[in-house]
Amino acid sequence: MEHSRRSFISFLGxxxxxxxxxxxxLMSCGNTPTPTTGEKISKVxxxxxxxxxxxxxxxxxxxxxxxxDGLHYQTIIKWGDQINLTDTFGFNNDFTCFIPLxxxxxxxxxxxxxxxxxxxxxxxxxxxxxxxxKRTKQQVDKxxxxxxGSIIRIKEENxxxxxxxxxxxxxxxxxxTPIQLNWDEPIKGKHTVIGTLANCSGGITPWNxxxxxxxxxxxxxxxxVYDQNNNPQHKPSEYNKWEQFYTYPPEHYGWVxxxxxxxxxxxxxxxxxxFAHECCTLYELExxxxxxxxxxxxxxxxxxxxxxxxxxxxxxxxxYVADTINGKWLAxxxxxxxxxxxxxxxxxEVLIRAREASKLxxxxxxxxxxxxEIDPISGNILITLTNNKPKKDFHGSILKIEETNGEFDxxxxxxxxxxxxxxxxxxxxxxxxxxxxxxxxWITSDISGSSMNKEDNPYTSFxxxxxxxxxxxxxxxxxxxxxxSAPKDAELTGPWFSPDGKTLFLSVQHPGxxxxxxxxxxSKWPFDEDNIPKSAVVAIKGDLIEKMNRFHLLG
Ligand code: FEO
Ligand code: CA
Ligand code: CA
Ligand code: CA
Numbered sequence: 001m002e003h004s005r006r007s008f009i010s011f012l013g014x015x016x017x018x019x020x021x022x023x024x025x026l027m028s029c030g031n032t033p034t035p036t037t038g039e040k041i042s043k044v045x046x047x048x049x050x051x052x053x054x055x056x057x058x059x060x061x062x063x064x065x066x067x068x069d070g071l072h073y074q075t076i077i078k079w080g081d082q083i084n085l086t087d088t089f090g091f092n093n094d095f096t097c098f099i100p101l102x103x104x105x106x107x108x109x110x111x112x113x114x115x116x117x118x119x120x121x122x123x124x125x126x127x128x129x130x131x132x133x134k135r136t137k138q139q140v141d142k143x144x145x146x147x148x149g150s151i152i153r154i155k156e157e158n159x160x161x162x163x164x165x166x167x168x169x170x171x172x173x174x175x176x177t178p179i180q181l182n183w184d185e186p187i188k189g190k191h192t193v194i195g196t197l198a199n200c201s202g203g204i205t206p207w208n209x210x211x212x213x214x215x216x217x218x219x220x221x222x223x224x225v226y227d228q229n230n231n232p233q234h235k236p237s238e239y240n241k242w243e244q245f246y247t248y249p250p251e252h253y254g255w256v257x258x259x260x261x262x263x264x265x266x267x268x269x270x271x272x273x274x275f276a277h278e279c280c281t282l283y284e285l286e287x288x289x290x291x292x293x294x295x296x297x298x299x300x301x302x303x304x305x306x307x308x309x310x311x312x313x314x315x316x317x318x319x320y321v322a323d324t325i326n327g328k329w330l331a332x333x334x335x336x337x338x339x340x341x342x343x344x345x346x347x348x349e350v351l352i353r354a355r356e357a358s359k360l361x362x363x364x365x366x367x368x369x370x371x372x373e374i375d376p377i378s379g380n381i382l383i384t385l386t387n388n389k390p391k392k393d394f395h396g397s398i399l400k401i402e403e404t405n406g407e408f409d410x411x412x413x414x415x416x417x418x419x420x421x422x423x424x425x426x427x428x429x430x431x432x433x434x435x436x437x438x439x440x441x442w443i444t445s446d447i448s449g450s451s452m453n454k455e456d457n458p459y460t461s462f463x464x465x466x467x468x469x470x471x472x473x474x475x476x477x478x479x480x481x482x483x484x485s486a487p488k489d490a491e492l493t494g495p496w497f498s499p500d501g502k503t504l505f506l507s508v509q510h511p512g513x514x515x516x517x518x519x520x521x522x523s524k525w526p527f528d529e530d531n532i533p534k535s536a537v538v539a540i541k542g543d544l545i546e547k548m549n550r551f552h553l554l555g
Pocket of ligand 1: 116
C-alpha cells in the first residue's frame with residue numbers, strides 16, 4: 001500500500017505546527033535526498049524571512065548569472081578544476097545531486113555532476129565549422145575524458161561550499177570507464193561496455209546511489225537503424241564522429257546508468273529501455289518495489305515507467321509506455337504482446353529498440369518529454385514537454401499524470417496540462433524541474449542557442465535562459481516568477497536543494513556556446529583568469545531560498 005494523496009495533505013497540516021519537517025512522501029521520491037528534520041525556526045528568523053519579497057526580474061541578455069533580490073551565488077567548481085591528483089572536472093555540467101555522507105549533517109556530502117557533451121573548439125581544438133579539418137585520435141581521446149560525470153565531496157563552512165580536494169571519494173567517470181550491464185544476456189556480445197556519454201539529467205535511488213541518463217547518445221557513435229525488411233544499417237553520428245577511431249556499438253548507449261558513490265562502480269539498467277533518456281525519477285513503494293519514470297527527449301517520442309517485481313530491483317519487472325490519450329500504461333512485454341513477437345526476436349531486442357516497440361503498441365507521441373518530478377503534496381507526476389517546433393509548439397508545457405487512486409504501480413492514469421509555456425504565463429521551453437522542501441516548483445528553461453536572442457522569433461522577448469519558481473502559497477501562488485537569468489548562450493540545469501533547504505545547487509551549462517574564435521568568446525562567465533567561458537556549478541543561497549523552503553511555516 002502506498003501513501004495516499006490524502007495522507008500527504010494531512011501530514012502537511014501537522015508540519016505547520018512549527019517544526020521544520022517534510023512530508024514522508026518526499027522521502028520516498030528518489031529525486032530528493034533525505035532532508036534534515038526537526039530544525040526549529042526562531043521568531044527572529046521568521047520575522048526576517050517574512051520581510052523578504054518574491055520579485056520577478058526582467059528578461060535579460062547580459063552576460064552574467066543575474067539573480068533576483070534575496071539571492072546570491074558562489075561558484076563551487078568549474079570546467080578544468082582539479083578534483084584530485086590525476087583528475088579534473090569535466091565539460092558542460094548538467095544534472096547535479098547531493099547526498100550527505102551523514103544524514104544528520106546537511107553540510108558535508110557528495111555532489112554528483114553530469115558532463116553531457118563537449119564543444120570540441122574548447123576541449124580538443126578541433127574546429128567543426130571547418131569542413132576540411134580532420135579530427136585526430138588524440139583529439140577524440142581528449143574529448144572522451146570530458147564527458148560522463150564527476151563525484152566530488154563538498155563541505156559548507158562559514159556559509160561557503162568548498163570542494164574537499166583529493167578526497168578519496170572524488171572521482172571521474174568518463175567515456176572510457178568500463179561499465180557492467182545489469183542484464184543476463186550480452187548486448188552485441190558484451191556484458192561490460194566502454195563508457196557513458198550524453199549524460200543529461202538523472203536521479204537518485206532510495207538506496208543512495210546516483211542515476212545518470214544517456215540522452216543524445218547517437219551524437220557519438222551513431223545509431224543502428226532498420227529498413228522495411230528489418231535489416232540493420234549504421235547511421236553515422238552527425239557531430240562527434242568518434243566511430244572514426246572507436247567502433248563501439250550504438251546499442252551500448254542510451255541507457256540509465258547507476259553509479260555507486262562508494263566505489264565508483266557503474267551499471268547500465270537494460271530493463272529501463274534504450275532511448276534518449278532525459279532523466280530517471282524513482283518512487284519506492286512500501287514493499288520496497290520501485291517505480292521508475294523516464295522520458296525520451298526527442299520530438300514525438302514517449303514517456304515510460306518501469307515497475308519492479310522485486311524489492312530494490314531495476315532489473316526484474318516490466319517496462320511500460322504511456323498512452324496519454326486513453327490513460328493507459330502499455331507493457332513492452334515480448335512474451336505477452338503478439339505484435340512485439342512478430343517484429344523482435346526476444347525481450348532484449350524489445351528493450352534495445354524501445355522506440356519502435358512503443359509505436360507498435362500505440363504509445364502517444366509527446367513534445368520532447370524531459371525532466372520528471374513527483375509533487376510532494378499532491379502525489380501527481382509532472383513532466384516537462386520542452387517544445388515541438390515542427391508541430392508549432394514553441395513554448396512547451398508541463399504535463400500532469402495522476403495515477404489511478406494515487407497508486408504508483410497503477411496501469412491507468414489521467415493526463416492533463418498542468419501549465420503551458422508562452423508569453424501569457426511568462427516561461428518557455430521548460431526543461432529541469434525541482435520541488436523544494438515546501439513544495440514550490442522550480443523550473444529551468446532551455447531555449448536552444450540557435451534560437452536565443454534572435455530578432456522576431458517566438459523566443460525574442462524571453463532573452464537569455466532563466467530559472468523560474470511557481471510558488472505554492474501566498475499572494476503569488478500559481479504565478480511564474482523569473483528568479484535567475486543565465487549568462488550568454490548558457491542554460492541553467494540540474495537544480496537540486498541541499499537537505500536543509502538552504503542551498504540551491506545549479507549548473508550553468510555552455511556559456512559562450514556560440515563562440516567561433518576562442519580569442520573573442522561570446523561569454524566570459526564565470527570571469528576567471530583564463531578569459532574564456534566555462535560551465536560551472538554554483539550554490540545559490542539567501543533569505544529568499546530559506547523563505548521559499550519554509551513558506552508553509554510562515555503563513
Ligand atoms: Fe539534455 Fe533534454 O536536455
Ligand atoms: Ca535537459
Ligand atoms: Ca529534477
Ligand atoms: Ca534540454
